[in-house]
Amino acid sequence: MLKALIFDMDGTLVHSDPVHLEAFAEILAPEGIVIDEELYRSSIIGHTNEAIFAALLPHLPVEEHEAYADRKEAAFRRLAQALKPLDGLLDLLDWADARGIRIALVTNAPLLNATHILDVLGITDRFAIKITIDQVARGKPDPLPYLTALERLGIAADEAIAFEDSPSGMRAAKGAGLYSFGVLTGLSAEDMRAVGADDVIETFHDRALWQLLERRIAA
Template sequence: MLKALIFDMDGTLVHSDPTHLEAFAEVLGPEGVVIDDALYRSAIIGRTNDAIFASLLPHRTVEEHEDFADRKEAAFRRRALDLKPLDGLVELLDWAESHGIRIALVTNAPVLNATHMLDVLGITERFAVKVTIEQVERGKPDPLPYLTALERLGIGSEEAVAFEDSPSGMKAAKGAGLFSFGVLTGLTADDMKALGADGTIETFRDPALWEILERRVAA
């Protein structure tokens, strides 16, 4: 029986990757680091800020990495003022609520970003559980964030469906035992399936998604 939908945030609820790329470029450009699409996808997407800045600025201290991360997230929030939910998301949330299915957020983003993004999208009150990077000892790709969400929801992994767009996120969701859809805002369907995705969708209107959801609700 389906009891919860668990969503990643960036690239899943909203196509925010271009805005993140701009924020990273603003902060790292003066350091001589050129942030283009290829580097963003290979070294940034889905990773924690700790890992990102350690790999891109290995000569800097941990304290400096934290400062860069804070500045980058502030730059992102300043830019992310008019983003819209991914196509079909609001209708999916409405459907879930009408069927008594709870909604959860699992993100490697800090709580300030999560709060800002959900407010901009107008969906803050939809989420019964929100797990951000500060609330867990290990972020994605570790399954701990998803396991934490399941614990707070009071359900088993077989009672939820996850939505992810990144390699680290998909590894985390599958590591927690979740049936998982890969949202194709950044990676290809083949990429997602290679990471273990049970299905792939371009938007939340995809018939493949609704076939699975309706079947699991009826189970």
Template sequence: MLKALIFDMDGTLVHSDPIHLRAFAEVLGPQGVAIDDEIYHSTIIGRTNPAIFASLLPHLGVEDHEAFADEKEAAFRRLALDLEPLAGLMEVLDWAKAQGIKIALVTNAPRLNADHMLDVLGLASYFPVQITIDQVERGKPDPLPYLTALERLGVRADEAIAFEDSPSGMKAAKGAGIYSFGVLTGLSAGEMMKAGADATLADFHDAGLWNLLKQKSAA
């Protein structure tokens, strides 16, 4: 029986990738690192900041990477002021709430970003359980963030559904044993299925999603 829905944040609750790209470009441009769609998708999407900055600024040390990461996240929060939930998301959240289905957030973003984005989107009250990168020893693609969410929700993996938009996030969700939808805000259905998605959706109006939600909630 379905007892919980677990959502990634960036690219899943909201199509925020273009804003992240702008923030990375703003911070890294003066360092001679050009950020375009290709670099964003190959090097940035779904990865943790330490891994991203180690790849893009390999000549610098960990302290510099951390400083650039903080600068980039501050730039993102400054730019991310006009966000809208992905189409159909509110219907899913309201339906889950009415059904008594638990809801959680699992993100590689820092707590400051999660608080900012949920506040701008008006969604904070929907996510009593929030797992951010600050709370776990290992971020996605490790399954630990999802395993932590399952523990805090008090549900088994087979009682939950996850939503992810990146290969690393999908690997984490599937590594925790959760049925997972790939959200197609940045990658193709083929790319998300290759990453392990059980199914894909363009937005939360997807008929296949609703059929599964109703089927599992009635089980």
């Protein structure tokens, strides 16, 4: 029986990657680092800020990595004022609400970012559970954030479906035992299937998603 839908945030609820790229580019330009699409996809998407700044600024101490991360997230919130939900998301949330299916968020983003994005999208109150990087000892690709969400929801992995757009997120969801859709806002279907996606969708209107949902609620 389907009891919950669990969503990543960036690239899943909203196509926010272009704004993140802009924020990273702005903050790292003084260091002479050019953030382009290739570097963003290979070294940033789906990674924690701790890992990102350690890789891009290995010559700096951890304290400065943290300061850069804080500045980057502040820049992102300043730039992210006009984002819209991914196509079909609101319909899916309405469908779940009407059936008593709970909604959860699992993101490597900090709480300030998650609060800002959900407010901008107008969906803050739709989420029963919100797991951010601040609340767990290890972020994705570790399955701990998803396991924490399942524990707080009081359900088993086979009673939920996850939605992810990055390799690290997909590995985390599959590591927690969840049936998982890869959302194709940044990577190809082949890329997402290669890291474990059970199926892939371009938007939340995709037929593959709704066919599975109908089967799961009929079970």
